[in-house]
Amino acid sequence: MSDTVKKATEQLHSLIIDALGRAVAEGELPEEAIPAFNIEIPANRDNGDYSTNLAFVCAKAFRCAPRKIANAVAKHIDLNGTYFSDCSVAGAGFINFTLAGEFYADVLLDIKNSGKNYGRSDYGKGKRVNVEFVSANPTGPMHIGNARGGALGDCLAAVLSAAGYEVEREFYINDAGNQIEKFGMSLDIRYQQLHLGENAPELPEDSYHGADIIERAKEFSEIYGDEYINKSEAERRNALVDFALPKNIEGLKTALGAYRINYDTWFHESELHKGAIKEVVDILTANGMTYEKDGALWYKNKEVQTKKLLSQGKTQEQIDKLELKDDVLIRQNGNPTYFAADIAYHRNKLVDRGFDKAIDVWGADHHGHVARLKGALDSIGLDGDRLDIVLMQLVNLVKDGKPVKVSKRSGNAITLVDLLDEVPVDAARFFFNLREPGSTIDFDLGLAVSENSQNPVYYCQYANARIHSIIRKVEADGISLRDCTRDELKTLNAPEEIELIRHLAAFTEEIVAAAKNYDPAKITRYCIDLATLFHKFYNACRVAVEDEKLMQARLTLCSCVSMVLTNILTMFSISAPEAM
Numbered sequence: 001m002s003d004t005v006k007k008a009t010e011q012l013h014s015l016i017i018d019a020l021g022r023a024v025a026e027g028e029l030p031e032e033a034i035p036a037f038n039i040e041i042p043a044n045r046d047n048g049d050y051s052t053n054l055a056f057v058c059a060k061a062f063r064c065a066p067r068k069i070a071n072a073v074a075k076h077i078d079l080n081g082t083y084f085s086d087c088s089v090a091g092a093g094f095i096n097f098t099l100a101g102e103f104y105a106d107v108l109l110d111i112k113n114s115g116k117n118y119g120r121s122d123y124g125k126g127k128r129v130n131v132e133f134v135s136a137n138p139t140g141p142m143h144i145g146n147a148r149g150g151a152l153g154d155c156l157a158a159v160l161s162a163a164g165y166e167v168e169r170e171f172y173i174n175d176a177g178n179q180i181e182k183f184g185m186s187l188d189i190r191y192q193q194l195h196l197g198e199n200a201p202e203l204p205e206d207s208y209h210g211a212d213i214i215e216r217a218k219e220f221s222e223i224y225g226d227e228y229i230n231k232s233e234a235e236r237r238n239a240l241v242d243f244a245l246p247k248n249i250e251g252l253k254t255a256l257g258a259y260r261i262n263y264d265t266w267f268h269e270s271e272l273h274k275g276a277i278k279e280v281v282d283i284l285t286a287n288g289m290t291y292e293k294d295g296a297l298w299y300k301n302k303e304v305q306t307k308k309l310l311s312q313g314k315t316q317e318q319i320d321k322l323e324l325k326d327d328v329l330i331r332q333n334g335n336p337t338y339f340a341a342d343i344a345y346h347r348n349k350l351v352d353r354g355f356d357k358a359i360d361v362w363g364a365d366h367h368g369h370v371a372r373l374k375g376a377l378d379s380i381g382l383d384g385d386r387l388d389i390v391l392m393q394l395v396n397l398v399k400d401g402k403p404v405k406v407s408k409r410s411g412n413a414i415t416l417v418d419l420l421d422e423v424p425v426d427a428a429r430f431f432f433n434l435r436e437p438g439s440t441i442d443f444d445l446g447l448a449v450s451e452n453s454q455n456p457v458y459y460c461q462y463a464n465a466r467i468h469s470i471i472r473k474v475e476a477d478g479i480s481l482r483d484c485t486r487d488e489l490k491t492l493n494a495p496e497e498i499e500l501i502r503h504l505a506a507f508t509e510e511i512v513a514a515a516k517n518y519d520p521a522k523i524t525r526y527c528i529d530l531a532t533l534f535h536k537f538y539n540a541c542r543v544a545v546e547d548e549k550l551m552q553a554r555l556t557l558c559s560c561v562s563m564v565l566t567n568i569l570t571m572f573s574i575s576a577p578e579a580m
Contacts, residue, residue, distance in 0.1 A: 002118070002508045004106040008083040012039055012050055012097060015077055015084070020054070022076040029072050032061045041506075048088065048096030049502075055093035066093025104501045105489035111504060111560040112483075119507045119567055123515065124165030130349050131157040133361035134256065135172040138248040139183040140210050142255060142416040145363055148395050148441065150416070151432035153361040154261045155520035156390070158571045163515035168264040168355075171252075172345065175245060176270040177338055182207055184237035187244055190217035191236070195226045216244040255416050260425055260573040267348075269341055276344040277336045281329055283380045284343075290329065297330035299339070304375040327372060342369075343376045350377075350386055359518065361390045361437070390518045392437045399445040423448040426574045430457035433524045433572070436517075451580075456528050460565060461577055463531035466538070467562040468578040471555065474544055484556045488549045492557060496537040500557065503533050507564055520572070527568045534561050 016037075023029045037054040055070035062069055070093040077087045085100035111118045133153020136142045142150075154169065161167045174180070186208040192200040194217060203209060220243050228236045249266075256263070281297065284290050289300050302324040309319050329340040349358045362369075370391070374384030397404040397414055404414065419428060427448040434456065435441055453459045471481065492501065507526065514522040543554045569576040 002107065002110050002114075002505060004083075004103065004110045005505050005508065007106075008050075008099070008103055009039060011082050012052075012084065015079070015082065016052060016054055016073065016095070018078070019073045019076040023072040026076075028075075029064065029069060030062050032058075034058065035061060042096075045502075047090045047094070048086070049099040050084075050097040052095050052097075054095060059093075069093060070095050101490035101493060102486065103505075104492060104498060105486045107501050107505045108484075108489050108492075108556055108560050109486065111563055112556070115563060116567060116570075118563060119511050119571075120162050120164070121508050121512060122164040123512045124160065124163050126164065126166050127356040128354065129160055129165045129167050129357045129359060130170055130353070130355040131160065131167060131359045131361070132170040132172055132349075133157075134261075135174070136252065137174050137179050138245055138252060139174075139179055139208055140212055140248075142252065144395050144397060144414045144416070144419060144443075145392070147259070147416045147419050147428065148432045149361050149363070149392055150256060150259055150261050151429045152390070152392060152437055152520065155429070155433050155523075155572045156359070156361070156518055158573075159511060159514045159520045159523060162511050162571060165515070169262070170265045170267055171256075171263045173249060173266055173268045174338075175249075175268050176273050177335070177341065180241060180245070183245070184241045186213050187217055187220070187240040188233065188237045190214050191220060191240060192229065194218065194221050195229050212248075216240075216247065219247070220244065255420075258420055258425070259416065260429065267345070269345070272341050272344045272348070273336070276348060277340050280344045280347055280380055281336070281340060284329070284376070287379060287381075289379045295332040296328050299327045299329050299376065299379075301325065301327045301372045301375065304379055305371060308371075308375060308378075339369075339372075339376075342373060343380065346373065346377060346387055347380060347382065350382055356386070358387045359390060360387070361392055364391045364393050364438075367391055388518065390437050393440040395432075396440065396442045397445060398442055404445060426461070427455070427457050429572055429574055430460075430524060433520045436519045436521050456524070457574065458580075460527050460531045460569065461575070462580055463534050464562050464565040464569070464576050465578060465580040467534070467558045467565075470538075470543055470558055474551075474555065477544070479544075479551070481555050481559065482552055484549075484552050488553050489556060491547075491550050492553050494537075494541050496533075496540040497554075497557065500530075500533045500537045500561065503530055504560060504564055507567075523568055523572070527565065530561065530565060530568075534558075 016039075017034070020029065020034065024031050035057045037052055037057045039050060039052050041049065042051045054073065055066035058064075058069050059066045067089065070089040074087050074089050074095055079085065079087060079100075083100055083103040083106075084097045086098035088096050088098075090096055114120075131153055133156075134142065134146050134150045136146045157167045157169050186203065189201055189203050189207070190213050193203075217240070220240055223243075224239075228239055231239075253266075281290070284299060285297075289304070291298055291300065305322075305324050306316075306319055309322075310316070327339050328337050330336055346358055349355050366389075370389045373389075374387055377384040377387060422445055431443055431448055432441065447455055451458055453462070475481075492498070503526075510522055510526045514520055537557075541554060543551065543558065545551050545554070566576040
C-alpha cells in the first residue's frame with residue numbers, strides 16, 4: 001500500500017487498541033486477550049471510509065454484546081493529530097471512521113514524491129518468479145489465442161514486478177518431438193512437390209497444410225534447387241528443418257517484438273533431450289512411480305491423483321467419475337513424450353535455475369494437464385504448488401457485430417500479425433486485459449480502431465492528454481505549476497475531488513490484488529475507473545479559478561492523475577500521449 005494508506009491503517013490499529021485499553025482501565029470492558037480483528041475499507045462509504053469488526057470478534061471473549069463493546073471503544077477514541085476526523089458506531093456494532101483532509105492531501109504529496117514509482121511495493125519480497133507465456137509451436141504462425149496469451153502474460157509479469165517480485169519472462173520453444181517430425185515431413189513433401197510434380201507424394205491429412213510451409217519449401221529450393229531430391233529422406237528432412245526452423249523462430253521473435261513483448265529467455269526443448277528428461281524419468285522410477293507396459297514406460301498418474309483427491313476429501317465414487325489414466329513417459333520407439341519433457345522443463349525452472357515460483361499461461365483446453373503435471377512434480381520430490389497455471393479462455397473476433405474467423409490474406413485463422421495489421425498495438429494489449437483470464441473475450445475490431453469514448457484505451461489516453469492540455473492552457477496564460485503545501489491541498493474537498501483522490505490512494509493495493517490473483521485486468525479496469533472519475537471531476541470542478549491556492553491544488557490533482565495514468569499505461573507497454 002502507499003505510504004499514506006499504510007500510515008493511516010497503522011494509526012487506526014493503534015487508535016483502536018489504545019481506546020480499548022482505556023475502556024478496560026475505566027472498567028467498562030473486561031480485561032481479556034484481544035482476538036485478531038480486521039480493518040477494511042467498506043464498499044459503501046456512506047457510514048465511513050474505514051470500518052472494523054473488533055466488537056464482533058471480541059463479543060465472545062468479553063461476554064458482551066458487540067454494540068456495547070463498540071460504544072465503549074468509540075467513547076475513548078482520540079483522533080487528534082491523526083488522519084481521521086470522526087468515529088461512529090453503526091448497526092449491531094460496526095465501528096466506522098471518516099478520513100480527514102490531511103489524508104487526502106498526503107496522498108497527493110505521496111504521488112508527487114514517488115513519481116514513476118508510485119504504485120510499486122515490496123509485497124513480493126524479491127521472490128524470483130518465472131512467467132512463461134505464448135510458447136507457440138515454431139512450426140507455424142501465432143494465432144489469435146497467442147495474441148491474448150502474449151498480452152496477458154506480459155502484463156501479468158509487469159504487475160508482479162510492480163508488486164515487488166523479481167520476474168523473468170520466458171518463451172518455451174518446442175523444437176523437438178512429434179511436431180518437429182511432422183514439420184520436417186510436411187516441408188519434405190512440399191519440397192518434393194516443387195520438383196517432382198505429379199510424381200510427388202500427397203500431403204497427409206494430419207500434416208501441416210499452411211501456406212507458410214509452402215513458402216519455406218520454396219525458399220529452401222531457391223537456394224539448393226533439386227540438390228536434396230535424391231538424398232535420403234532423413235538427410236533431406238533434417239536439412240529442411242535446420243533451414244526453416246530458425247526462420248520460424250526469428251519470425252516469432254519479430255512478431256512478438258512488434259507486440260512490445262521482450263523475453264528474458266528463449267528456452268529450447270531440445271536442451272532437455274541432452275539428459276534432463278532421462279534424469280526425471282530415473283527419479284520417478286527410483287520413487288516407484290513408473291512401470292512398463294506394451295513396450296513403453298508409464299507414469300502412475302492415476303495412483304498419484306487418487307491419493308491427492310482422497311486427502312482433499314473426495315470420495316472414491318467422485319474420483320472414479322474423473323476416469324483418471326496413467327501417462328506414457330517413454331514410447332515404444334524409445335522417444336520421450338511431451339509430458340516427460342514438461343516434467344523435466346519445470347524441474348529445470350525450480351531446481352536448476354532456482355525460481356521460487358513458476359507461472360505458466362495456458363489455453364483453457366489444457367486444463368486436464370494441470371493436476372497431472374503438479375502431481376508429477378510432487379512425485380519427483382518437488383512441491384507441485386510451486387507451479388501455478390493461469391488458464392486462458394478463447395477469443396472471439398467480431399466486426400460490425402459479426403464474427404470474423406479467417407484471415408483475408410491467407411484464408412486461415414487470424415494470426416497475431418494479421419491482428420496487428422488491423423488494430424493498434426495499444427488497443428490489442430489493452431483489450432486482451434479487459435477481462436480476467438478465465439473469461440471469454442469478444443474482441444471488437446471496429447471498436448479497437450475507433451477514436452471516441454467507447455474505446456476504453458482511447459478513453460484512458462484521452463484523459464491523460466486532456467490533463468496535459470489543461471496544464472498547457474494555464475501555462476499559456478502565464479500561470480506556472482508550483483508545489484502546494486499540505487494546507488493548500490486540504491482545500492480539495494468537493495465530493496468529486498475526494499472520490500478521485502480515494503481512487504488514487506487505492507492504486508498500490510490494486511496492483512497487489514492483481515498480483516495475488518494473477519489478473520492484470522484489475523489494473524485496466526482501475527485505469528478506466530480513474531479516467532471516468534477524472535472526467536467527472538473535470539466537469540464538476542473548474543480548474544482555472546480565481547482562488548490561486550485552489551487552482552494550484554486542482555492542478556496538482558490533475559498532475560497526480562496524469563502520473564498514475566502514465567504509470568499504468570507504461571507498465572503495460574501502452575503509449576501515454578500528452579496530446580491527441
